[in-house]
Amino acid sequence: MKKLLFLGIFLSTLSMHSQSVSSPSGFIKFDFSLSADGKPTYQVSYKNKPIVKTSSLGIKLKEGGDLTAGFTIDSVGRGATVDTYWTPVLGEQSTIRNNYNELTIALKQKSSDRNLNIIFRIFNEGIAFRYDFPKQSKLNYFIISDEVSEFHLTGNHKAFWLPGDFDSQEYAYTESKLSEINTDKIDLNNGIGLKSIAGKYIVQSPIMMKSADNVYLNIFEAAVVNYPIMHLDLVPNEFKFTSHLVPNALGNKAYLQTPCVSPWRTIMISSDARDIVGSKMILNLNEPSKIEDTSWIKPMKYVGVWWEMHVGKSTWDYAGSQNAQNTESKELIASGKHGATTANTKRYIDFAAKHGFDGVLVEGWNVGWEDWFGNWKEEVFDFTTPYPDFDLEEVNTYAKSKGIKMIMHHETSGSVANYERHLDRALELMKKYGYPAAKSGYVGRIIPRGEFHDGQTMVNHFNAVARRFADYKMMVNSHESSRPTGYSRTYPNYIAAEAARGNEFNAWSNGNPPSHETILPFTRLLGGPMDYTPGIFEVKMNIYDKTKTAQVHTTLAKQLALYVTMYSPLQMAADLPENYEKYPDAFQFIKDVAVDWQDSKYIEAEPGDYLTVARKDKKSENWFLGAITDENARDTQINLDFLTPNKKYKATIYQDGKDADWKINPKSYMIKTIQVTSKSKINLHLAQGGGAAISFQPIN
């Protein structure tokens, strides 16, 4: 892409203070201009209507003066339209199109003799820009104290927002007008262990919006590398957001050296919500894979010793107290409730092998869990020492004999210093036993103390871990990490992340409202696959303990649909083996569904309300469809025109029972099999909080 810049026409435009460029489709028109005092600004219109009002751009520096005003235009670069295709290692489609027009404004700040370029890319579904700091004598090492990129919207849009929090994205979304955004109103009794709320009017990106005239908007970022995560600071009555970077321990934002670039800031715009939920802009704005041989990067469907701890059936820790009382004596005293035993793990391996899963995750296998949480403790886990009742050798030998891959678990408790110190030892252990992947966790305050989960230090950590895993040809799936911004294109072994409110919150907190999964694909998932851990059949926790009121806020059928609507090449069947064995017919969908795709069709989409997606397995002619709704029941007719014409398919439809309701009767489902073609239509009824899943298998 860089090359095209130089092929473009550079105009000497010292007198030309404004520049325009349109999307390839022509619907989006982007205008750059320099204000009278040399401040870079831009505005955007969509279908000839303003959609972003004049908004300033700039960077404040810790030393040597800000890069916010006093600029002149040195040169303007316009590339030819880029229209290329690339092949993701794993993905929603086997081929991704990258199509945009580019504009580069080279700015000169005479007073400081410094240069700053701003690069804009105008896609059909939105715009993106980044700051480019070229190598120059007056700017070498520098510290960003603030980025002041504005996003001045044109109206009081409906928004789906999370409070800006430097340490957590594990909130449920609030749906409100922009003018009603106020993080003080968030119910903080929400099960999140560590909150660092940034301010009253600061929200997280990506933020999904809808205007009164039905234009969908999404502000996000791409390729956050060596830079902190961006939150958004709102002036509520002006509908104006300004970038708010996550600080480090000293309050600084980013430590950089020229030449370098900021992440891309993105505004997706479309009158069709499907353009946004299906957009590949974020991935397109990231660098291509830096891993040459990607043959070892493989999709995985897995089960694990995990949900049973969430529901209280067993514990992560061996001694079962979680209060350090057992850790002082060198000999741990077994509580008898430990989940990660050799025997229990073998049970999961047997189950995985019997039902065709790829892997088994085991949490709580290693010493440290008696006293791991909430104490800002530096040395909790060593990532290599198993509990006495977990035999690494035996478990791995058994798994190999059954053709099952074990998934390692690295909970850091936020002590990143300790994890980095032990990472190579941890990876060597994985190598020794043949683990292809690990799930990592970052529950707790970060060490180095003073750093946040979303600061530059931690972004660098998460990316460095992905690179180090790549050195070992291993995959990583991070939980409680900063939310992805497409780095999985560059390091496709960064196979998934949680980095949002996952299904686990349904086990022990006020949970995830039925609309939750209809919003995530418009927000969190734009940055990369999410390990949401769907597939909970026993949705009400009172089956484990009558006093429990927690429950999954969906029907059983919707849990099936999530395997399709929530894209991830790493998907867990999260419920207990014994629960799946109670519902073998419904479980069949989880066994059948693919996790890596030739193609994906977003059929119906309305953030916060519903989503219907169909996807074609990468390795077969099978299609899978997922349809979900929020708290409202929904009837819809699905046109099967995505199927290959002139081909017959057996469609197995898993849907809510007639009397299903997420709250009252969540486990009511029905399954039917029909024969269909690309000309068929299927009528689906989704219950309140319900969903439907369909598998399509060609009939020879």
Place this chain on the structure above:
Amino acid sequence: MKKLLFLGIFLSTLSMHSQSVSSPSGFIKFDFSLSADGKPTYQVSYKNKPIVKTSSLGIKLKEGGDLTAGFTIDSVGRGATVDTYWTPVLGEQSTIRNNYNELTIALKQKSSDRNLNIIFRIFNEGIAFRYDFPKQSKLNYFIISDEVSEFHLTGNHKAFWLPGDFDSQEYAYTESKLSEINTDKIDLNNGIGLKSIAGKYIVQSPIMMKSADNVYLNIFEAAVVNYPIMHLDLVPNEFKFTSHLVPNALGNKAYLQTPCVSPWRTIMISSDARDIVGSKMILNLNEPSKIEDTSWIKPMKYVGVWWEMHVGKSTWDYAGSQNAQNTESKELIASGKHGATTANTKRYIDFAAKHGFDGVLVEGWNVGWEDWFGNWKEEVFDFTTPYPDFDLEEVNTYAKSKGIKMIMHHETSGSVANYERHLDRALELMKKYGYPAAKSGYVGRIIPRGEFHDGQTMVNHFNAVARRFADYKMMVNSHESSRPTGYSRTYPNYIAAEAARGNEFNAWSNGNPPSHETILPFTRLLGGPMDYTPGIFEVKMNIYDKTKTAQVHTTLAKQLALYVTMYSPLQMAADLPENYEKYPDAFQFIKDVAVDWQDSKYIEAEPGDYLTVARKDKKSENWFLGAITDENARDTQINLDFLTPNKKYKATIYQDGKDADWKINPKSYMIKTIQVTSKSKINLHLAQGGGAAISFQPIN
């Protein structure tokens, strides 16, 4: 030792508010008492005269109230007199005596229901105390916001002090009255790259003092583990110091969990300065070696590709610019001045082999030096990639063929996060080629940003690195680390450290005044061996470049004496091979001198003025003597009664020439050989800034 505590007499002393204990010799009397408001205090007398006035003890906590007052005495523990001997792996003596009386005061703070013990040990040459936080329900995890241990002295003593600095101890000492301490008066044009001065009246420990009535005093600490370094905050006119702990990025001091202990705070007291310079209190207060098999821990005399960079003959970096201009293009452009070439290294290996050295250090062998300093840059070195002109395989094969051990070099530039991330890879590389030891460096601001060299985080880092090296059976010698406090007893592979103003400052700054080396043994060296890098024969830098005015502030003979007066089992012959070849007769002393000892005798000692030490080689009957003086010439008669009676020795005396003077004629020396016995006396004349070295070899 713990056992003795329980063997002791525990008195129920709720009514007894004061407790006394004396040193085994009876000269030091220590009194503990609780003030009316329940504040723990102590005082010390020496030979029946007060030497420490009533001083408070206590700990301030971030949460839950301070542990400074409101205490009652729960119990008092008195052990029997401890008098034991232990054998250091490497040391000044083959056997070390540990002799003290102990007093444990168990305090209860009723208001908070918390317990705090204070443990006191009274040695013949001083006292020590530490805080002991027992396991208890009301104190589990806690954060220390301040330690308020007072040291209230009785007069306006003479003091040798360094300004309290969280990042550097590389200052020259100021000699002044306590009332004159003022860090504003320090000349900051002293070559120190990074300074973080703590305050006007804050000085570093150890601080060496002398009272008007000729009592020597030293305040220091021992066993700093999981705790920050202690500086001392002075109330100048009261002669009262209070502990000042180095903060972390958030201003907190220490993150702890009960049960735990603070480091020991020590006050050495004697009317004979030799008791202090020869004291083993600091080592005695540390835990015994945790390394079982110590057979691989070996003393080393070494040369290295190092001083030639300091004098400007060659450079650490390959491209020779040190300004990053060469680092942008992937191919470095050789400047032709790179020191760490394969050929040059072989020259040092040849020299080392010819003259019987154990090892060769090579700095600048690895990529990164073009742009390594002063930019707070996270990823500078990877510790594994050599420059194109340094062939790791060839160098190591060659060294092995000559019987020489290579010493690895790990400069971190203060980016500890990066070093920890790469440490295992670095150690694996060392293992691959058989490096037995590394020198590490920490020049620059610390990353994690906001941390200081002397904070808890970094103390933990230095200790963790020593432990990790031990896992690999390798030794480490840290430069620009926090100063040692005896941890080399516990991890004897932590063979040496710089952590003070080393000889290198003489090459390019205002240097080290002639008194410098007469003070270090009373201060820095109490905590452990120092890699001072003595042996500079070409003391004036103008031989390299006529415009240079820097010089070593000693005579050549004094450089020889330093091998004896500055104890270290790792000693460098720091000058260039070609310089040694010019003075083969003087060089013979460096070749002969031992570095690990059966016994050491401190013959004459006056801090800031002079020091004479004799040591017996651990492996032979040879003795070596070093005598140094400050800027004043000195005549002294040495009684050789330390030699084995009835044995004849050949004494080779290396001393200043009659016309020698560190400034005017530093290279004037003379060597004579005489025969002596334990009844002999030798008269020595030391020039201004001069010294003398003697080797004693038994005549069969």
